[in-house]
Amino acid sequence: PVYFEEALLHASVALDRKLVVDWVPSCDLEDSAAVETPDAYEKAWGLLKGANGVLVPGGFGDRGVQGKILAAKHARENNVPYLGICLGMQIAVIEYARSVMKLRDANSTEFDPAAKTPCVIFMPEGSKTHMGATMRLGSRRTFFQVNNCKSAKLYANANYVDERHRHRYEVNPDMVSEFEKAGLSFVGRDESGRRMEIIELPTHKFFVGTQFHPEFNSRPGKPSPLFLGLIAASSGQLEHLLQRTSGAVSSPTRCIAGPGAPKTKLRMNGLVSTYFANGSSIHI
Numbered sequence: 001p002v003y004f005e006e007a008l009l010h011a012s013v014a015l016d017r018k019l020v021v022d023w024v025p026s027c028d029l030e031d032s033a034a035v036e037t038p039d040a041y042e043k044a045w046g047l048l049k050g051a052n053g054v055l056v057p058g059g060f061g062d063r064g065v066q067g068k069i070l071a072a073k074h075a076r077e078n079n080v081p082y083l084g085i086c087l088g089m090q091i092a093v094i095e096y097a098r099s100v101m102k103l104r105d106a107n108s109t110e111f112d113p114a115a116k117t118p119c120v121i122f123m124p125e126g127s128k129t130h131m132g133a134t135m136r137l138g139s140r141r142t143f144f145q146v147n148n149c150k151s152a153k154l155y156a157n158a159n160y161v162d163e164r165h166r167h168r169y170e171v172n173p174d175m176v177s178e179f180e181k182a183g184l185s186f187v188g189r190d191e192s193g194r195r196m197e198i199i200e201l202p203t204h205k206f207f208v209g210t211q212f213h214p215e216f217n218s219r220p221g222k223p224s225p226l227f228l229g230l231i232a233a234s235s236g237q238l239e240h241l242l243q244r245t246s247g248a249v250s251s252p253t254r255c256i257a258g259p260g261a262p263k264t265k266l267r268m269n270g271l272v273s274t275y276f277a278n279g280s281s282i283h284i
């Protein structure tokens with residue numbers, strides 16, 4: 001979780017906004033919590049609904065997954081900026097399949113090995129390419145498929161970007177065209193074109209999911225482009241930022257208020273899980 005908070009901070013400092021991070025245990029958003037722990041349920045939904053942006057980070061196992069799906073749905077339906085990282089991208093895909101495409105059985109085979117509509121699947125070649133290890137790890141290249149999407153603009157219209165990975169499952173490549181027909185764009189892919197790396201909802205203010213972990217490459221003074229996008233979208237500065245990063249504005253104007261300008265309090269929420277523990281812990 002340290003990486004996420006630091007990446008959020010790097011981006012907030014660059015955009016001159018005060019960051020308020022509320023960690024929401026995703027289990028508390030689930031229907032069962034309304035009955036079993038009503039106070040926690042009220043609190044979790046209050047934080048989520050009050051947030052200017054939502055981050056759902058990575059995780060393993062199925063604990064708290066339903067709560068994360070509800071958070072992605074809330075962000076998607078209410079035009080709240082959303083960044084889903086790794087598992088956070090996979091659950092956004094599952095949510096889209098279930099809610100928008102009416103594929104009620106859609107799931108990841110990580111959570112249900114017998115899923116009738118497996119929209120996220122175990123990477124078949126993982127074990128072969130990594131000498132017995134099943135995790136796809138380390139820096140890999142993502143190629144942008146289109147240059148007018150938000151993430152390509154945030155990465156300064158690069159043709160490709162190298163970011164770090166840590167996963168065993170991936171979007172089912174056989175369902176990609178079905179998703180794209182239903183409006184979900186897969187704007188970044190690996191060199192084969194079969195492995196999905198970045199999703200976007202073009203009609204949404206900022207709804208982005210990445211199979212990679214952009215937080216690992218964020219540094220003070222050199223924030224992750226996608227975290228900048230999340231914070232900018234959460235504080236009404238995305239258009240200006242995109243003009244700057246995509247080169248439409250040539251002079252290096254700051255996209256934010258200068259020193260002494262009043263600060264906007266940015267309240268963000270997220271849901272999260274830590275990397276190694278299961279899904280229900282805390283976050284932004």
Ligand SMILES: NC(=O)CC[C@H](N)C(=O)O
Nearest residue numbers: 058059086087167168169
């Ligand atoms: N780091 C992650 O979020 C991993 C996501 C998922 N559990 C996978 O293995 O693909």
